[in-house]
Amino acid sequence: xxxxxxxxxxxxxxxxxxxxxxxxxxxxxxxxxxxxxxxxxxxxxxxxxxxxxxxxxxxxxxxxxxxxxxxxxxxxxxxxxxxxxxxxxxxxxxxxxxxxxxxxxxxxxxxxxxxxxxxxxxxxxxxxxxxxxxxxxxxxxxxxxxxxxxxxxxxxxxxxxxxxxxxxxxxxxxxxxxxxxxxxxxxxxxxxxxxxxxxxxxxxxxxxxxxxxxxxxxxxxxxxxxxxxxxxxxxxxxxxxxxxxxxxxxxxxxxxxxxxxxxxxxxxxxxxxxxxxxxxxxxxxxxxxxxxxxxxxxxxxxxxxxxxxxxxxxxxxxxxxxxxxxxxxxxxxxxxxxxxxxxxxxxxxxxxxxxxxxxxx
Numbered sequence: 213x214x215x216x217x218x219x220x221x222x223x224x225x226x227x228x229x230x231x232x233x234x235x236x237x238x239x240x241x242x243x244x245x246x247x248x249x250x251x252x253x254x255x256x257x258x259x260x261x262x263x264x265x266x267x268x269x270x271x272x273x274x275x276x277x278x279x280x281x282x283x284x285x286x287x288x289x290x291x292x293x294x295x296x297x298x299x300x301x302x303x304x305x306x307x308x309x310x311x312x313x314x315x316x317x318x319x320x321x322x323x324x325x326x327x328x329x330x331x332x333x334x335x336x337x338x339x340x341x342x343x344x345x346x347x348x349x350x351x352x353x354x355x356x357x358x359x360x361x362x363x364x365x366x367x368x369x370x371x372x373x374x375x376x377x378x379x380x381x382x383x384x385x386x387x388x389x390x391x392x393x394x395x396x397x398x399x400x401x402x403x404x405x406x407x408x409x410x411x412x413x414x415x416x417x418x419x420x421x422x423x424x425x426x427x428x429x430x431x432x433x434x435x436x437x438x439x440x441x442x443x444x445x446x447x448x449x450x451x452x453x454x455x456x457x458x459x460x461x462x463x464x465x466x467x468x469x470x471x472x473x474x475x476x477x478x479x480x481x482x483x484x485x486x487x488x489x490x491x492x493x494x495x496x497x498x499x500x501x502x503x504x505x506x507x508x509x510x511x512x513x514x515x516x517x518x519x520x521x522x523x524x525x526x527x528x529x530x531x532x533x534x535x536x537x538x539x540x541x542x543x544x545x546x547x548x549x550x551x552x553x554x555x556x557x558x559x560x561x562x563x564x565x566x567x568x569x570x571x572x573x
Contacts, residue, residue, distance in 0.1 A: 256291035260573055261346050267566035274560070282307055283568070284345065286314070296322050300333075304367060312366050325377040327417070329387075334418065335370045336385040336405035337362040337435050338467055339449040342419040344368070347542055349421035349465060349492060350507055351549040351568045356530040357513025358467060358486045362437055362445055363394045363401070363475040370394055370401070376417050381409040385417065391439050395474070399440050407433035422453060424541050425461030425494055429453040443474040458496030459503075465490040478515050480523050486513030488530075494538075502544075507534040515558075526558040543572045 263283040270276045285305040293299050302315040317331035334342055341360035344367065345353050354360055360368055374387025386404035391397045407414075412427040414420075423429065429451055436446040447469035455461050468487040476484030488511030495504050509532040516525040535548040551564040 256289065259288040261286040261288070261571065263345060263568060263570045265351075265566050265568040267564055270563045272561040286346070293318075296320065306367075314367050314369060323377075325379050327376050328373065329376070329417075330373040332365070332369050332371050333374075334368055335362070335372065335374065335387060335389050335401075335437070336376075336403040337368070337437065338447040338469060339419050339421070339431075339433055339451065339465075340467065341368045342417070343421045346570065346572065347418075347420045349463070349490060350509055350532055350534050351547040352532050352551050352564075355551070355553075356486075356488055356509075356511035356532075357477045357484060357515070357528045358469050358488050358511050361469060361471045361475045361477055361484055362403075365393050370403075372401075374403075378413075378415065381413045383407045383409075383414070383417075395439060395443075397439055397443070401437055401439040401474075403435075403437040405433060405435040407431060420542075421451075421465065422461075422463055422492070424538065425453075425455045425459060427453060428455055429463075437474060439474055443472070445469070445471045445474045445476075456496060460496035461494045463490075463492050476515075477513070480519050481515040481525075482517035482519070484513060484515050486511065486528075488512075492534075499537075502537050502539040505534075505536040505538060507536065508532070524557055527556045528559070529554045542570070545570050 262285045264281065265283055266278070266280050268276065268278050282305070284307065286302060288300075288302045290298065290300040298319040298321060300315050300317050300319065303311050304314045305311045313332065315331075315333050317329050317333040320328040334344075338360055340348070340353065341362055362368065364370060370389040371393055372387055372389030374385060376383070376385035384406050386402075389401045389403060391399045391401045394401055408431065410430040412429055414427070414429070414431065431451045433449045434447075435449075436444065438444045447467055449465075449467040451463065451465050453461055453463035466487065466489045470485040471483070473482045478484065488509060490507065490509040492505055492507035497503070509530075511530045513528045514525070515528070518524065531552045533550045537546045539545060547568045547570070549564070549566055549568060553563075554561045
């Protein structure tokens with residue numbers, strides 16, 4: 213008979229259990245362990261990224277300043293919830309002493325041509341928004357009045373649902389997104405994008421600003437967003453990248469965009485339009501553990517249709533030069549940058565020189 217006492221340890225349990233009952237418990241534990249081995253926990257991936265810099269700024273007519281900045285820090289979490297069902301959750305510290313939710317999305321990826329995402333993520337838009345700062349080719353992204361002027365809650369993201377599909381060298385996407393959180397307008401914002409890769413295909417929904425010689429690319433993308441009858445944004449982007457002997461590469465990236473009462477860089481103006489062109493050359497020869505790359509970019513944007521008569525139309529011209537040292541492409545790179553912003557009126561001209569470091573794991 214089993215004594216009605218509290219068992220305080222393995223010795224007490226062994227004394228009070230009959231041999232048959234003890235054997236049954238051992239069999240149950242063994243079966244449970246075997247079932248656990250047959251059904252392992254779904255894989256989970258965790259990563260992180262950081263961008264930090266030193267910048268010397270010289271505004272016209274003002275005092276120069278020097279600043280060390282933690283520009284960005286990100287934590288990435290992704291995993292598989294069920295076969296062909298994934299989840300991603302990414303956060304970012306943006307230098308303002310707080311952390312925000314960047315991505316939080318359910319990803320139903322049934323076939324290359326049939327994928328559905330729901331939650332918060334990057335909506336269909338220009339290539340620049342779909343690569344973000346960590347996979348951009350140059351340092352000073354989203355400062356030229358052209359790149360990724362599409363509206364976003366945080367870091368270009370939006371809450372909604374989307375379909376996207378890959379059909380060989382053609383990628384299409386389209387979806388509906390919460391307008392109130394994006395623009396204050398409660399009407400749904402519709403977004404779509406079509407991209408054609410004439411040479412090597414780019415897999416997946418998110419994109420890169422460069423592949424550092426990993427692909428031969430000739431890609432053209434067209435994107436647009438609409439909210440209501442008269443609020444729209446549209447862009448066309450281009451990327452050419454070609455390998456050279458020895459492991460180097462040259463590339464040309466360009467975009468033209470128009471934000472008409474939807475998005476834009478200056479909320480006091482109804483229309484923001486313009487374009488940029490970027491060129492680079494990655495040297496094949498290694499210098500130490502990495503390789504050098506030179507890059508130049510020029511952009512021009514025009515701001516018009518101000519909210520008030522005192523809001524004068526103006527132009528912005530932005531020139532950027534980078535000397536990059538690539539230890540491990542996007543995971544470890546040092547970028548020396550020079551930025552020159554010029555305005556014909558309204559805003560003040562300025563120059564910046566600095567060094568940026570980006571690491572990812």
